[in-house]
Amino acid sequence: MNTRAWTPIPRSFYDRPTVQVAQELLGHYLVREYEGQLLVGRIVETEAYVGLDDKASHASVGRTARNAVMFGPPGYAYVYLIYGVHHCLNVVTERPGYPAAVLIRALEPVEGVEVMRRLRGGRADRELTNGPGKLCQALAIDLRFNGHDLCLGRELWVAQGESVPPEEIVRGPRVGVRGDERALTVPWRFAIRGNPYVSRGR
DNA sequence: GGTTCGATCCTCT
DNA sequence: GAGGATCGAACCT
Numbered sequence: 001m002n003t004r005a006w007t008p009i010p011r012s013f014y015d016r017p018t019v020q021v022a023q024e025l026l027g028h029y030l031v032r033e034y035e036g037q038l039l040v041g042r043i044v045e046t047e048a049y050v051g052l053d054d055k056a057s058h059a060s061v062g063r064t065a066r067n068a069v070m071f072g073p074p075g076y077a078y079v080y081l082i083y084g085v086h087h088c089l090n091v092v093t094e095r096p097g098y099p100a101a102v103l104i105r106a107l108e109p110v111e112g113v114e115v116m117r118r119l120r121g122g123r124a125d126r127e128l129t130n131g132p133g134k135l136c137q138a139l140a141i142d143l144r145f146n147g148h149d150l151c152l153g154r155e156l157w158v159a160q161g162e163s164v165p166p167e168e169i170v171r172g173p174r175v176g177v178r179g180d181e182r183a184l185t186v187p188w189r190f191a192i193r194g195n196p197y198v199s200r201g202r
Numbered sequence: 203g204g205t206t207c208g209a210t211c212c213t214c215t
Numbered sequence: 216g217a218g219g220a221t222c223g224a225a226c227c228t
Contacts, residue, residue, distance in 0.1 A: 047209070056209065066224055084221030086210050103209060133210045143223085176209055 006031045006040070006159040011151045014074035018093040018100040022048040023190045025091070026169060028161035030107055032139040033154070037115055039139050041107025041129050042161060044195045047174045048188040049090070050100045055179030059099030069147050070099040077156065079136075079146040086133025087142050091150060091158065105175070105189070107135045108197040131199040168193050175201050 009028060014021055025046050032039040049057040049070075058067040058080070069078040070092055078090040078101050090101035107129035109116055116128045116138040129135040136142070141156065150157045174189045191198045 049209075058209075061225080064225070080209085081221090081223060083208055083210055083219095084223075085212095088209060090209090105209090131210070137211095174209070178208085 006038070006153070006157075008151050008153040008157045009160055011073070011075040014091060014093045015095065016093070018048045018050045018102060019188055021091070021093045022046040022102040022188065023169060023171075024163065025102055025104075025158070026190055026192055027164040029110065029159040030089075030104060030135075030139065030156075031153075031159045032112075032141065032156050034112070034115060034140050037112050039112035039115055040110040040159075041135065041139070042110050043104060043106075043158075044108050045104075045106035045189070045191040045198045047103040047105055047190070048093075048100070049103065050188070052099060054183060056174060056177035056183035057099065057101075060179070063099070067099065070101050072096055072147075075149065075151045077145045077148040077150055079141060079143055079148075081143060082133065087136040088132040089136055089141050089145070103132060104135065105132050106130050106191070106195075106197050106199045107138075108195060109138075126196060130197045164192055175199065 025043050028043050030041050059070045063071050073096045074093050076092045078092050089104045092101045094100045109128055120128050120138050128138045170191045170193045171187045172189050173185050
């Protein structure tokens with residue numbers, strides 16, 4: 001189980017339409033080096049945030065200090081603090097200057113589960129990584145990773161997994177967003193159908 | 203320098 | 216189902 005390579009996905013993967021990247025990220029792996037151990041989770045739920053016109057996106061207000069990474073090159077982590085309590089991890093997509101990213105909403109724990117349990121205060125395995133804030137706590141991801149290059153295979157990266165066939169993917173509106181009618185209804189959330197680690201949603 | 207608020211989670215009812 | 220936690224950043228004055 002520890003013999004797997006966990007090869008980083010190349011930057012070119014992220015330099016494509018964000019909704020497509022969000023869908024195709026399902027089945028790949030988020031890998032974290034933490035205190036000499038590997039914490040690995042299979043990506044089972046994502047959401048796309050696309051461009052200035054997406055009123056649910058942090059980038060809809062224009063470029064600011066917080067969202068600057070979203071305007072940068074693809075393949076970097078955009079991490080922010082929400083409600084002063086939890087962190088959320090995004091992967092930046094598309095060309096520099098165009099603000100877009102994919103929020104990682106849920107993982108299926110694969111490796112380093114003991115450490116994840118400890119970081120999550122001994123909660124049930126089902127509750128370790130089934131939400132964007134939860135998975136950041138389980139993998140010790142915080143603001144220090146904002147702007148981190150996810151293509152290097154160091155500290156935090158996305159590793160090559162197996163693609164999920166379309167019939168196994170559920171698609172629907174995003175969770176917890178504010179904004180206009182389009183922001184609330186556009187089906188830019190993707191999840192692996194029936195996977196027990198998908199977040200509760202609304 | 204002050205105020206407001208959030209792409210969430212947890213606890214209590 | 217409701218309410219609170221708790222902080223950085225945005226947006227005032």
